[in-house]
Amino acid sequence: MSDFEKIKNKLKNKLIESKNSQEVESIKAEIFGKNGLINSEFKKLGSLSLEDRKKVASEINNIKQELTKLFNDKAIALSDSEIDEQIKKERDDVTLPEKDFRIGKIHPVSQVIDEISSIFSEIGFSVEEGPDIETEYYNFTALNTPENHPAKDMHDTFYIEEDMKTLLRTHTSPVQVRTMLKGRPPFKIIAPGRTYRSDSDQTHTPMFHQLEGLHIDKNITMGHLKGCLNYFVKEFFEVEKIKMRFRPSHFPFTEPSAEVDIGYRIENNKIVIGEGDKWLEILGCGMVHPNVLKNSKVDPTKFQGFAFGIGIDRLAMLKYGINDLRSFFECDYRWLNYYGFDPLNVPTNYRGLSK
Numbered sequence: 001m002s003d004f005e006k007i008k009n010k011l012k013n014k015l016i017e018s019k020n021s022q023e024v025e026s027i028k029a030e031i032f033g034k035n036g037l038i039n040s041e042f043k044k045l046g047s048l049s050l051e052d053r054k055k056v057a058s059e060i061n062n063i064k065q066e067l068t069k070l071f072n073d074k075a076i077a078l079s080d081s082e083i084d085e086q087i088k089k090e091r092d093d094v095t096l097p098e099k100d101f102r103i104g105k106i107h108p109v110s111q112v113i114d115e116i117s118s119i120f121s122e123i124g125f126s127v128e129e130g131p132d133i134e135t136e137y138y139n140f141t142a143l144n145t146p147e148n149h150p151a152k153d154m155h156d157t158f159y160i161e162e163d164m165k166t167l168l169r170t171h172t173s174p175v176q177v178r179t180m181l182k183g184r185p186p187f188k189i190i191a192p193g194r195t196y197r198s199d200s201d202q203t204h205t206p207m208f209h210q211l212e213g214l215h216i217d218k219n220i221t222m223g224h225l226k227g228c229l230n231y232f233v234k235e236f237f238e239v240e241k242i243k244m245r246f247r248p249s250h251f252p253f254t255e256p257s258a259e260v261d262i263g264y265r266i267e268n269n270k271i272v273i274g275e276g277d278k279w280l281e282i283l284g285c286g287m288v289h290p291n292v293l294k295n296s297k298v299d300p301t302k303f304q305g306f307a308f309g310i311g312i313d314r315l316a317m318l319k320y321g322i323n324d325l326r327s328f329f330e331c332d333y334r335w336l337n338y339y340g341f342d343p344l345n346v347p348t349n350y351r352g353l354s355k
């Protein structure tokens, strides 16, 4: 084997084994460069006889072709494997430990709805929903609200049509009637949702949230109502004792009716619950009026029960020490970051509601 052939074979092997385009480029220079293998062989031709020159020149050309093909194949193979390599490197590795993906926060209102739902589901209530755009019938008439009731006034209610037949529901109570018309007693439901009234100050916003509760069965009494709300308030505030009062009240859809207030005080511009001499009304309740049962196709001589409507936003204010309701709906990301909740900590009774 000539020296030329030996070098050629050596370079050929080197080329086959090369792993990246940089290595290939340097082999290419050794072979095809100005002072590379091929050129130096061609230079030697001058010293040969005419006959040998032809023969050797054609050999060198063959080798040149052979090597050129090898280079081209190698280049294609390498570019494929380099792309594969790059894809492997750049692929998202889902097994990598988390960095900080908890960028979003759960709004205190959503958190409180989840907490309340968890508390009531524990004692057998299921969740129902109703539409935000209601008819005057479900929002008022079916709930035993007289024609001349002040709540029906345009100042309080957002009517959608001029004939005052459609409106934005002013409370979640119409879900009581819708639920009862859909099924047969007993009923044990809660219904959270958005409600609307033309009102705005530190504790009122035109859109706010309520949660309706309804328990209809045989022999349900006001005692059950008090027991249920006592349990709820203690669970919700996650305390043994809470300052709470039932105040006689009036609603067209309940008889008798009461409102429940929670005691609180303000300290360093924050609400502190359970003590102090201020009261915040958090819910209305009572025994469902026989007329509401009749309008809902439930026989009031056989079934009775209680209902309540909780102001969700106010509960959130009390529990999480937020003293202006309007800030809830200003969509200020800094506010949400401060008062919001970790989306991975879903509230449950057994694991803890807010911790």
Ligand code: DAH
Pocket: 170, 171, 172, 173, 212, 213, 251, 253, 254, 257, 283, 284, 285, 286, 287, 306, 307, 308, 309, 310
């Ligand atoms: N719907 C009433 C309101 O918005 C709250 C309410 C009071 C709901 C008594 C009830 C209830 O279910 O029984 O002010």
